[in-house]
Amino acid sequence: MSSSVASSSLKTASSLHLAPGFEPDRKADQEIERLCISMEQWEERALKSCLPAQGSDKFILITGAAGFIGTHVALALKRRGDGVVGLDNFNDYYDPSLKAARRALLEKEGVFVIDGDLNDARLLETLFGIIPFTHVMHLAAQAGVRYALENPHSYVHSNISGLITLLQVCVKANPQPALIWASSSSVYGLNTKVPFSESDRTDSPASLYAATKKAGEEFMHTYNHIYGLSITGLRFFTVYGPWGRPDMAYFSFTRDILSNKQITVFKGPDNTDLARDFTYIDDVVQGCVASLDTAQPSTGSGGKKRGPAQLRTFNLGNTTPVTVSCLVSTLENLLGKEANKKYIQMPQNGDVPFTHADVSLAKAELGYSPTTDLHSGLKRFVSWYLNYYKKET
Numbered sequence: 320m321s322s323s324v325a326s327s328s329l330k331t332a333s334s335l336h337l338a339p340g341f342e343p344d345r346k347a348d349q350e351i352e353r354l355c356i357s358m359e360q361w362e363e364r365a366l367k368s369c370l371p372a373q374g375s376d377k378f379i380l381i382t383g384a385a386g387f388i389g390t391h392v393a394l395a396l397k398r399r400g401d402g403v404v405g406l407d408n409f410n411d412y413y414d415p416s417l418k419a420a421r422r423a424l425l426e427k428e429g430v431f432v433i434d435g436d437l438n439d440a441r442l443l444e445t446l447f448g449i450i451p452f453t454h455v456m457h458l459a460a461q462a463g464v465r466y467a468l469e470n471p472h473s474y475v476h477s478n479i480s481g482l483i484t485l486l487q488v489c490v491k492a493n494p495q496p497a498l499i500w501a502s503s504s505s506v507y508g509l510n511t512k513v514p515f516s517e518s519d520r521t522d523s524p525a526s527l528y529a530a531t532k533k534a535g536e537e538f539m540h541t542y543n544h545i546y547g548l549s550i551t552g553l554r555f556f557t558v559y560g561p562w563g564r565p566d567m568a569y570f571s572f573t574r575d576i577l578s579n580k581q582i583t584v585f586k587g588p589d590n591t592d593l594a595r596d597f598t599y600i601d602d603v604v605q606g607c608v609a610s611l612d613t614a615q616p617s618t619g620s621g622g623k624k625r626g627p628a629q630l631r632t633f634n635l636g637n638t639t640p641v642t643v644s645c646l647v648s649t650l651e652n653l654l655g656k657e658a659n660k661k662y663i664q665m666p667q668n669g670d671v672p673f674t675h676a677d678v679s680l681a682k683a684e685l686g687y688s689p690t691t692d693l694h695s696g697l698k699r700f701v702s703w704y705l706n707y708y709k710k711e712t
């Protein structure tokens with residue numbers, strides 16, 4: 320890349336009010352080496368991706384941008400003109416080719432997704448050194464309730480250590496961004512009072528995953544208190560939709576029904592049906608964007624708190640729990656195929672019998688209003704699934 324283009328990109332950077340405190344790391348970084356491009360070219364791509372269109376003043380870092388929810392949120396924000404750059408470690412918790420396909424979708428719309436890990440403080444600081452992020456939409460995590468039984472350290476790596484590394488970079492940044500992050504309905508654990516409200520106690524996590532999300536909520540209180548970081552936590556409720564996650568039941572059931580493989584339906588105590596407040600992705604994206612638009616700026620900078628800062632938590636659910644049996648019968652109807660079902664007692668695997676969101680707080684403060692029922696949402700998912708995998712079926 321010619322020096323004039325490099326300097327123009329840095330000029331662009333200076334027009335972005337280069338964030339002092341972080342001298343971009345001139346040493347080639349793993350990601351930059353991987354891309355076989357120079358530091359300046361990497362900066363150029365990040366800056367170009369994060370330059371907002373006319374009328375927007377938002378520079379947003381989306382972690383987990385190649386993930387299911389991250390991809391949808393990144394597209395929504397980029398399409399409305401915000402500056403967006405993504406970060407994702409493209410791990411193989413599920414099919415990395417799906418993450419690569421999502422990345423291609425994003426790059427077509429001008430979103431650069433950097434291949435990097437939350438724990439790489441140097442990479443994060445380099446990024447914060449060239450872009451004065453106004454917001455961080457933190458969606459990267461080890462998701463999934465049951466996988467914690469197989470690989471507990473993956474949850475520590477991403478949901479604890481990775482989160483602290485990101486928080487440390489955010490509080491040292493000048494200006495500090497406002498942070499919106501994904502917590503989870505699983506923090507309600509074994510609570511019996513329904514619907515779940517943000518003011519309920521959350522002291523009975525049923526899985527390590529839930530405990531790491533609960534820990535995250537505690538960290539947020541601390542970083543808000545000490546550093547003045549503006550923080551909004553979003554408790555998503557079993558989110559589904561196109562470009563979804565193959566590890567989740569709606570997706571794996573669809574795959575197995577189509578390939579005539581048996582599905583295992585968990586039953587609760589006394590053979591009761593399990594239920595989830597399934598929430599369609601477009602409704603969740605609406606809640607994420609509204610959270611970002613109502614987030615107040617952080618009051619700290621460069622690690623120093625200047626005053627009290629906003630700290631919020633919202634349920635983003637559908638307020639209409641549906642049984643897993645109903646999920647299965649809806650999929651059978653949409654796929655025109657009967658499932659080969661095996662019923663077993665819900666294993667002690669971190670699952671909870673039901674979830675049910677009270678969204679009155681999100682409605683009042685964010686204007687959040689879910690509109691998609693399970694049948695309509697699954698219809699759109701199945702249509703996407705059949706199209707995306709048509710080459711394989």
Ligand SMILES: NC(=O)c1ccc[n+]([C@@H]2O[C@H](COP(=O)([O-])OP(=O)(O)OC[C@H]3O[C@@H](n4cnc5c(N)ncnc54)[C@H](O)[C@@H]3O)[C@@H](O)[C@H]2O)c1
Pocket residue numbers: 382383384385386387388389406407408409410418435436437438457458459460461462463476477481501502503504554555556557558559564
């Ligand atoms: N989908 C749901 O039903 C649901 C419900 C509640 C909460 N959440 C939370 O919402 C967020 C997004 O979930 P999703 O369903 O899109 O999951 P996802 O697994 O599709 O997305 C998470 C992304 O983060 C990336 N990632 C994980 N660890 C990382 C690390 N250390 N460094 C960089 N990238 C990393 C993964 O590669 C993945 O692409 C997660 O925090 C999840 O816990 C999801």
Ligand SMILES: O=C(O)[C@H]1O[C@H](OP(=O)(O)OP(=O)(O)OC[C@H]2O[C@@H](n3ccc(=O)[nH]c3=O)[C@H](O)[C@@H]2O)[C@H](O)[C@@H](O)[C@@H]1O
Pocket residue numbers: 462463464502503504505555556557558566567568569583584585586593594595643665670671674
């Ligand atoms: O709401 C949330 O916070 C959580 O929602 C989902 O977790 P879960 O509700 O367990 O979603 P699925 O794994 O898709 O399970 C949906 C329902 O199907 C049941 N199930 C799952 C898998 C299976 O083989 N059989 C089965 O009956 C589960 O017990 C559950 O009741 C996501 O996977 C988590 O990342 C997220 O944090």
